[in-house]
Amino acid sequence: MRLGLKADNLLERVAGWLNLAPQPVAHAFFGMMASRTLMAGVRLGVYEALTDGPVSAETLAARLKLSQEGTRTLLEALVACEAVERQRGGRYRLAPRARRWLDPRSPNYVGAFLEFNYAQWDWWNKLEGTVRTGEAVDIHGFAPDDARWRDYIHAMHQLARLAAPEVAGAIPLPRGAKHVLDLGGAHGWFAAELCLRNKGLKATVLDLEGSARVGREIIASAGLTHLVTHREGDILTAELGGPYDGVMLFQVMHHLSPAQNVALLRRVRGSLAPKGTLAVLEYLREDRDAPASAAPLIGLHYFLTSGAAAYTPAEVEGFLDDAGFRIEHSRPIRHLPLQTLLVARLD
Numbered sequence: 276m277r278l279g280l281k282a283d284n285l286l287e288r289v290a291g292w293l294n295l296a297p298q299p300v301a302h303a304f305f306g307m308m309a310s311r312t313l314m315a316g317v318r319l320g321v322y323e324a325l326t327d328g329p330v331s332a333e334t335l336a337a338r339l340k341l342s343q344e345g346t347r348t349l350l351e352a353l354v355a356c357e358a359v360e361r362q363r364g365g366r367y368r369l370a371p372r373a374r375r376w377l378d379p380r381s382p383n384y385v386g387a388f389l390e391f392n393y394a395q396w397d398w399w400n401k402l403e404g405t406v407r408t409g410e411a412v413d414i415h416g417f418a419p420d421d422a423r424w425r426d427y428i429h430a431m432h433q434l435a436r437l438a439a440p441e442v443a444g445a446i447p448l449p450r451g452a453k454h455v456l457d458l459g460g461a462h463g464w465f466a467a468e469l470c471l472r473n474k475g476l477k478a479t480v481l482d483l484e485g486s487a488r489v490g491r492e493i494i495a496s497a498g499l500t501h502l503v504t505h506r507e508g509d510i511l512t513a514e515l516g517g518p519y520d521g522v523m524l525f526q527v528m529h530h531l532s533p534a535q536n537v538a539l540l541r542r543v544r545g546s547l548a549p550k551g552t553l554a555v556l557e558y559l560r561e562d563r564d565a566p567a568s569a570a571p572l573i574g575l576h577y578f579l580t581s582g583a584a585a586y587t588p589a590e591v592e593g594f595l596d597d598a599g600f601r602i603e604h605s606r607p608i609r610h611l612p613l614q615t616l617l618v619a620r621l622d
């Protein structure tokens with residue numbers, strides 16, 4: 276998947292082909308504005324207020340205690356972001372395609388992720404310093420009661436809700452599987468979906484205290500504590516236990532260095548039953564000589580937040596190989612752009 280400008284007409288298309296418009300300005304300026312406009316829609320309660328039906332900017336401003344001019348201007352910017360639609364007569368509503376993502380009552384709502392972007396925005400303010408010094412923000416080093424854990428794990432939960440059926444449906448466990456370990460499982464939603472699909476299966480999520488606290492609440496409020504148990508600990512040092520019928524490592528590799536990944540996978544090897552399944556979900560970036568896509572941006576995000584990287588398929592295969600695993604199959608996840616599920620077994 277690539278970033279890009281969408282031409283509206285032939286003239287703009289020709290200008291694009293001839294490289295007449297300054298694309299770096301467009302990416303930097305419009306990218307920033309689109310991001311913050313969509314975030315403001317959540318924080319100011321615009322999307323929620325629009326779920327009651329179309330309203331004028333004046334009515335919305337009065338309801339949300341905002342300035343009239345500011346509300347009208349923000350709504351127009353949200354129209355440009357395809358989040359809101361202006362109807363004839365000047366009233367606004369959530370755009371039909373955006374409703375599934377921005378209506379808080381939708382099972383696909385991603386408002387918590389947009390809210391989490393405020394924390395991510397602050398981290399990105401530190402980018403140049405991190406590139407200069409190599410010192411990452413270390414988002415997993417925050418104190419367990421830091422409010423950012425809540426935003427982080429709820430954001431991850433909302434993405435997991437979208438993809439869990441697709442992902443869990445693609446993980447083959449040995450017959451009669453009883454217990455899986457979800458390393459860095461946070462909200463536990465992927466593990467819960469796996470348990471719901473495999474009768475008799477229970478899951479343990481092993482995660483840092485700040486994450487496990489929030490994850491435990493999410494699982495409790497969904498009534499799933501009989502299936503998923505949270506354990507607090509550092510996956511790099513904690514006793515993993517086992518033998519498990521399956522081990523999940525979802526969106527964690529990119530927070531670890533290559534050496535940490537191999538060391539962790541070697542310990543996973545010792546905790547997996549001989550016929551057990553190792554499932555890895557990762558943002559994979561293309562091999563370095565492939566044409567540029569948006570994936571290296573994610574790599575920079577992981578460097579900033581953890582001092583780590585988005586790895587290529589060959590690099591991940593190398594970690595697995597070094598630890599004695601063989602990839603059985605891999606598939607891209609339709610609900611999560613750039614993410615791939617790898618299923619591996621002991622060699």
Ligand SMILES: C[S@@+](CC[C@H](N)C(=O)[O-])C[C@H]1O[C@@H](n2cnc3c(N)ncnc32)[C@H](O)[C@@H]1O
Pocket residue numbers: 415431432435458459460461462481482483486508509510511524525526527530556
């Ligand atoms: C990007 S989130 C992924 C959450 C979940 N697995 C998913 O796919 O939605 C990364 C998770 O890894 C956890 N994590 C990172 N480093 C860890 C460590 N050293 N020990 C335990 N958990 C860790 C974080 O706390 C967080 O919950």
